[in-house]
Amino acid sequence: MSELPAAPPSPPATPRREWRWLPVLAVLAVIALIEGGGTLAGASATPAGQPLLVGGAVRIGPPSGWTAAEPPGAPQELVLTRGTVTLRVIAVPGPIGLDELATKYLAEVLHPRFDAVTIGQPSVGSLASGVPTLRFGYVGVADGVLIEGVATFAAAPTEGAVFDASAPKGDLAWAAPDLESTIRGAEVG
Amino acid sequence: MTPDRFSPQALQRSLFQPREPAFWVYLVFVTYGAFRMIGALVQLSEISRSGWALSWILVIVYALPLCVLIYRLDLYEREPISLAIGAFLWGALAATALALDAAGWDQLVARVLGQDVATRWGPALTAPLIEEVLTGLGVVMIYLIARDEVDDVMDGFVYGALCGLGFAVVEDVLYFMASFGGSPAGVFEGFYVRVVSSGLYGHVLYTGLTGMGIGYLVSRREEVPLARRVTVAAGLFLAAVLGHAIWNAPVLDIAPTPPYGVADRLILPIDLAIKGLPLLLVVVLGVSLARERERRWLDRSLALEIGGEGISAEEFVILRSPKLRRRALADMRRRAGRPAAGLLRRLQREQVNLAMVVSRVPTPDDPAVARQRGYCRSLRDALAAIPGASSAAADATVERRSVDG
Numbered sequence: 001m002s003e004l005p006a007a008p009p010s011p012p013a014t015p016r017r018e019w020r021w022l023p024v025l026a027v028l029a030v031i032a033l034i035e036g037g038g039t040l041a042g043a044s045a046t047p048a049g050q051p052l053l054v055g056g057a058v059r060i061g062p063p064s065g066w067t068a069a070e071p072p073g074a075p076q077e078l079v080l081t082r083g084t085v086t087l088r089v090i091a092v093p094g095p096i097g098l099d100e101l102a103t104k105y106l107a108e109v110l111h112p113r114f115d116a117v118t119i120g121q122p123s124v125g126s127l128a129s130g131v132p133t134l135r136f137g138y139v140g141v142a143d144g145v146l147i148e149g150v151a152t153f154a155a156a157p158t159e160g161a162v163f164d165a166s167a168p169k170g171d172l173a174w175a176a177p178d179l180e181s182t183i184r185g186a187e188v189g
Numbered sequence: 190m191t192p193d194r195f196s197p198q199a200l201q202r203s204l205f206q207p208r209e210p211a212f213w214v215y216l217v218f219v220t221y222g223a224f225r226m227i228g229a230l231v232q233l234s235e236i237s238r239s240g241w242a243l244s245w246i247l248v249i250v251y252a253l254p255l256c257v258l259i260y261r262l263d264l265y266e267r268e269p270i271s272l273a274i275g276a277f278l279w280g281a282l283a284a285t286a287l288a289l290d291a292a293g294w295d296q297l298v299a300r301v302l303g304q305d306v307a308t309r310w311g312p313a314l315t316a317p318l319i320e321e322v323l324t325g326l327g328v329v330m331i332y333l334i335a336r337d338e339v340d341d342v343m344d345g346f347v348y349g350a351l352c353g354l355g356f357a358v359v360e361d362v363l364y365f366m367a368s369f370g371g372s373p374a375g376v377f378e379g380f381y382v383r384v385v386s387s388g389l390y391g392h393v394l395y396t397g398l399t400g401m402g403i404g405y406l407v408s409r410r411e412e413v414p415l416a417r418r419v420t421v422a423a424g425l426f427l428a429a430v431l432g433h434a435i436w437n438a439p440v441l442d443i444a445p446t447p448p449y450g451v452a453d454r455l456i457l458p459i460d461l462a463i464k465g466l467p468l469l470l471v472v473v474l475g476v477s478l479a480r481e482r483e484r485r486w487l488d489r490s491l492a493l494e495i496g497g498e499g500i501s502a503e504e505f506v507i508l509r510s511p512k513l514r515r516r517a518l519a520d521m522r523r524r525a526g527r528p529a530a531g532l533l534r535r536l537q538r539e540q541v542n543l544a545m546v547v548s549r550v551p552t553p554d555d556p557a558v559a560r561q562r563g564y565c566r567s568l569r570d571a572l573a574a575i576p577g578a579s580s581a582a583a584d585a586t587v588e589r590r591s592v593d594g
Contacts, residue, residue, distance in 0.1 A: 023333055024210045027326055031218075034291050034319055041297035065293055083295020084304075084311040120370040123237060135236075137370030145309050145439065148368045169368075170312045170437060173360065174289060176367030177229035184235060 054078040055091025057159040059187040062087075063178045080182070085167040085175040087182065092160035098124075098134040101153045101160050109164070114140030114147070128184050131156045139169075148172045150179070156189030202335035204271035211333030215279070222282030225289065226359060233363070236371035243373050244365040247380045248358045255393070259350045263343050264480060264511055265487050265541045272331055272338055276348040279327035280355025280396070287323050288356075294319060309439055317395075317433035320356070324392060325399040325426060327352035332407055341486075342404040343479040346472075349400015353392035360392070378449075386458040390436065390465025394472050395429040401475055402426050432468040484509060490544035493553060499543045499562035508540055525577035532575070536568040 051061045052068055055076035062068065066080045066087075080087040092101060102122070110117050120137035127133060135152040149166030163183045165172065172179075206212045234241040260273055294315040299307035328348045332339040339345055361383055365371065369379035383391075402425030406418045413421075435441070441464050449457065487509055495505045507513040514537060522530035543561045550557055572578050 020333070021210050023329075024214050027211075027329055027333070028214065030322060030326065031287065034322060035287060037297075038291035038293035038319075041293040041300075065296075067296070081296075081299070082292055083299055083315075084307050085295070121372050121374055123370075123372055125235070137368070137375060147308075150367065150370070168308050168312055170316075171295070173363040173367040174292060174316075176363055177232055177289065179367075180232045180235065184232075 054089045057091040058161045062182045084171045088164040090162040096160040098153050098155045102134055105162055114142050116141050131188050152183050154188045159189040161188045203269050204275040206334050209334050215330045218283040219278050222286035225286035226282050233366040236366055240371040240373050240376045243376045244362045248361050251384050252358050263347050276327055276331050276351040277355040280324050280352035281359050284323040284356050285359045288320055291319050313434045313438035317430045321430045324352045324356050324396040328400040328403045340408050342401050345400035345404020346397045350393045350397035353396030357392040387461040395433050398429040399426045436464050487544050490548040499565040500540045525575050529575045529578045532572045539565050
């Protein structure tokens with residue numbers, strides 16, 4: 001094939017006359033409004049990185065934006081919330097197996113909480129400290145609202161722990177990175 | 190030689206515009222988003238490495254063809270690849286990272302309206318507005334980086350849809366890993382619910398709609414008063430937010446709750462269509478109108494060029510019909526080989542560029558037009574020199590006449 005004709009020459013870009021910073025500043029202002037507003041709205045949250053002790057046996061360090069509260073009459077429990085997402089952390093004293101812990105939690109907490117609940121396939125893993133875990137996802141209906149959740153159970157030689165993250169359908173995904181880092185970084189026992 | 194600011198190369202701008210402040214702002218946010226989201230996504234791989242890998246395979250399998258489809262919607266003036274990728278990256282990295290950081294708004298809803306209302310209505314109140322603003326800003330950034338490239342409603346739709354697709358890809362992986370458990374079985378379930386059953390109605394539509402509004406706002410300066418352009422752009426943005434809010438709201442839910450049986454799986458797409466189809470139809474209508482407008486633009490721009498050095502009457506008829514263009518290329522490939530088909534494709538692209546140059550120069554006898562006409566002629570001559578190419582072109586013409594009756 002013969003050599004192809006060359007394209008017409010390409011000149012350097014021409015300078016613009018309009019003031020180019022103004023719309024860029026407007027974009028930055030919109031981003032600042034969304035991010036700053038979000039930060040202010042969650043201002044009552046627990047400071048990031050501050051370790052929290054649950055029931056004297058489980059230590060967690062939630063990221064910024066989460067509010068911690070101990071439910072009345074439940075010293076072994078801590079509830080972390082961020083908007084519609086909840087992470088319930090429960091310290092379980094004494095040695096306990098993963099299967100026993102999961103079965104007990106399912107029967108005593110999840111089934112009573114929902115009108116109907118469906119459990120996903122369980123999977124095994126571990127916390128960053130090496131404590132073995134069992135986790136399963138679940139979907140439940142409470143008062144007509146579809147709630148998605150992931151329950152993680154950890155069993156150290158002397159203590160156990162439950163990490164139950166739940167939110168209305170669709171909200172859990174966006175909290176997943178925070179939840180994953182909080183649960184994985186938890187120390188049990 | 191005097192630089193020609195109306196050459197097609199000068200008219201096509203890339204993402205890399207160091208002289209534009211918007212480019213640096215874009216770069217900062219996408220870089221931040223890359224660090225933030227890669228860290229978050231890698232963390233989720235701890236749940237299940239196989240499920241995580243499967244999530245990415247599945248989203249790539251659906252996103253790649255969709256990317257090509259969106260990109261090819263613009264029939265005549267395909268957007269520069271770097272800008273298209275830039276729009277996708279804004280959605281995938283910058284918009285998702287900023288959405289993650291803006292989660293505090295949910296707290297406000299819970300505090301003001303109470304936890305019960307927030308649990309029921311929270312997903313419909315905060316996410317649509319925040320996410321549509323953040324993805325829509327991607328189109329604004331692309332416009333500020335390369336203003337000439339958003340010169341029609343269709344351009345706005347293409348960049349918007351790509352921003353939305355980038356956002357949807359990352360969001361899907363978050364959903365597969367978090368809401369659907371992350372195991373391979375959960376990921377397949379998530380893929381069925383979020384992509385197979387409802388993939389047509391999500392962020393691609395919403396941000397596409399916002400992009401159309403931005404395209405309308407910035408490209409109709411000479412024809413439409415500012416107030417009307419702002420009204421149309423704001424209306425399309427609000428339609429996107431409303432569509433997203435209805436999608437998230439606990440209304441019109443006739444679908445069964447999980448676990449899904451076989452019958453439930455068949456009902457699910459129908460239920461989701463009730464919520465998503467109206468907006469999809471609005472967007473399809475908008476895209477059809479925008480394409481028709483593009484066709485009129487091509488007709489108008491090339492009206493005085495037909496039969497001249499740059500484009501023959503036969504070439505013009507083929508050029509304005511995507512179907513005939515594809516047929517002509519296939520025929521050329523069959524009769525004269527791939528290089529000839531590649532050359533014909535290039536000729537067609539340069540003829541579209543001729544329309545672009547004609548539409549932007551101050552007078553029809555501008556040297557840039559003459560140069561582009563000459564370039565088209567030289568490509569045609571090069572094509573004619575390939576054995577078999579001339580007869581293929583002639584056959585395509587005869588075939589076209591028979592198609593036209």
